[in-house]
Amino acid sequence: MKIIDWFNNIQKKESAVTRAMTLWLPAGQGVSSKTDYASLAQEGFTQNSVVFSCIKEIASASAGVPWVLFQQLPGGERREMSQHPLLDLIARPNPLQGKFEFVESLVCHLYLSGNTYMESVGSLNGVGLPQELYVLRPDRMKVIPDAIHYVAGYEYTVSGQKVEFPRDQILHLKLFNPLDDWYGLSPVQVAALAIDKLNSGDKWNASLLQNAAVPSGALTCKQRLTDDQFDRLKTEMRRQIQGVSNAREPLLLEQDLEWKELGISPKDMDWIEGLKMSALQVAQVFNVPPELVGLGPATYQNRKEARKALYTEVVCPFLNRLRDGLNNWLVPAFGENLFLDYDKDGIEALSEDQEALWNRVNQSEFLTVNEKRRMVGFDDVSGGDTISFNRQSNSGSESS
Numbered sequence: 504m505k506i507i508d509w510f511n512n513i514q515k516k517e518s519a520v521t522r523a524m525t526l527w528l529p530a531g532q533g534v535s536s537k538t539d540y541a542s543l544a545q546e547g548f549t550q551n552s553v554v555f556s557c558i559k560e561i562a563s564a565s566a567g568v569p570w571v572l573f574q575q576l577p578g579g580e581r582r583e584m585s586q587h588p589l590l591d592l593i594a595r596p597n598p599l600q601g602k603f604e605f606v607e608s609l610v611c612h613l614y615l616s617g618n619t620y621m622e623s624v625g626s627l628n629g630v631g632l633p634q635e636l637y638v639l640r641p642d643r644m645k646v647i648p649d650a651i652h653y654v655a656g657y658e659y660t661v662s663g664q665k666v667e668f669p670r671d672q673i674l675h676l677k678l679f680n681p682l683d684d685w686y687g688l689s690p691v692q693v694a695a696l697a698i699d700k701l702n703s704g705d706k707w708n709a710s711l712l713q714n715a716a717v718p719s720g721a722l723t724c725k726q727r728l729t730d731d732q733f734d735r736l737k738t739e740m741r742r743q744i745q746g747v748s749n750a751r752e753p754l755l756l757e758q759d760l761e762w763k764e765l766g767i768s769p770k771d772m773d774w775i776e777g778l779k780m781s782a783l784q785v786a787q788v789f790n791v792p793p794e795l796v797g798l799g800p801a802t803y804q805n806r807k808e809a810r811k812a813l814y815t816e817v818v819c820p821f822l823n824r825l826r827d828g829l830n831n832w833l834v835p836a837f838g839e840n841l842f843l844d845y846d847k848d849g850i851e852a853l854s855e856d857q858e859a860l861w862n863r864v865n866q867s868e869f870l871t872v873n874e875k876r877r878m879v880g881f882d883d884v885s886g887g888d889t890i891s892f893n894r895q896s897n898s899g900s901e902s903s
Contacts, residue, residue: 538689540616540642547691551698553782556796557789562610564818566603569849575840589837596636608638616641617687621674633836646685674832694788697781704778790817810852
């Protein structure tokens with residue numbers, strides 16, 4: 504098939520590629536996700552402190568960023584709107600959640616499963632403004648493919664009860680997945696091996712603490728013990744030293760019994776270093792600086808730079824994804840020429856960089872007003888295509 508024909512099919516919403524992906528499905532049949540969300544959430548979030556810390560850092564930072572709404576004016580300028588029903592909806596998405604908890608839930612689902620779903624409630628068949636927004640669990644959602652529109656809708660299942668949603672009522676955000684056409688790739692799935700090693704190490708250490716509570720060692724005896732003596736010795740060992748309350752208690756030995764402590768071998772040291780490396784691998788998958796999750800030297804300056812890196816490399820890309828999704832899906836219901844964006848200037852961790860950018864732009868005398876405005880995120884203004892010289896520097900050069 505020629506490239507031009509392929510683009511024509513896309514414009515007609517009759518993509519041959521989409522039809523090929525859906526031919527093997529019965530009409531209206533949903534496509535299930537191949538990942539086990541329950542295992543990802545349980546072993547990767549509720550039982551692993553590194554994954555929990557990484558996701559909470561991203562979620563809390565993203566939820567705290569303010570949002571602004573602009574109206575596109577005829578001359579190409581944008582006017583910020585301080586009051587609007589859309590801003591009220593963002594501030595209170597539903598009666599049970601505020602903006603912070605709502606965005607936090609979106610982020611946690613996205614970085615656990617690779618998918619997050621938002622439901623719009625209030626408008627019927629495109630008539631009326633959306634009144635509420637809800638975050639839906641990704642493990643209960645199923646995508647219903649369509650040969651023409653790619654996605655026909657969604658199916659939500661709870662306790663055997665199924666609810667179908669039209670595709671315009673659901674916003675589906677997903678992370679890139681090279682092997683799935685409808686579902687995103689979970690970062691927890693990518694880091695599964697490192698997470699399993701960390702969980703196994705934690706369980707081993709907990710078992711060691713509960714069963715011995717003292718350094719590993721061995722009882723040696725010059726003569727062979729009878730079965731009764733051996734069983735009695737094990738019982739006494741458990742009674743005297745097992746459990747945290749008996750830690751470092753003196754051990755009374757009889758006859759020729761001798762206690763020998765066993766130190767940590769180089770092989771054990773390699774195992775401990777392996778656990779540290781696994782923790783760093785998990786942080787690397789989530790792109791969270793190790794200093795923020797207790798894996799690196801946490802001086803004030805290090806945490807400051809790490810916080811800046813978190814916003815620049817993780818939070819802002821997620822907010823870009825959410826902004827584009829809301830502007831394509833939700834904002835048009837509230838009117839034309841509206842644009843929803845997050846306030847990057849309101850991020851305290853990036854305030855120094857923003858201030859440095861403003862100063863650098865303000866001192867650039869070879870740029871036009873509109874070029875300067877574009878660099879700091881503002882729209883062009885009429886008459887702004889002329890170069891504005893810095894009067895202070897000019898007057899200083901004249902006086903000299």
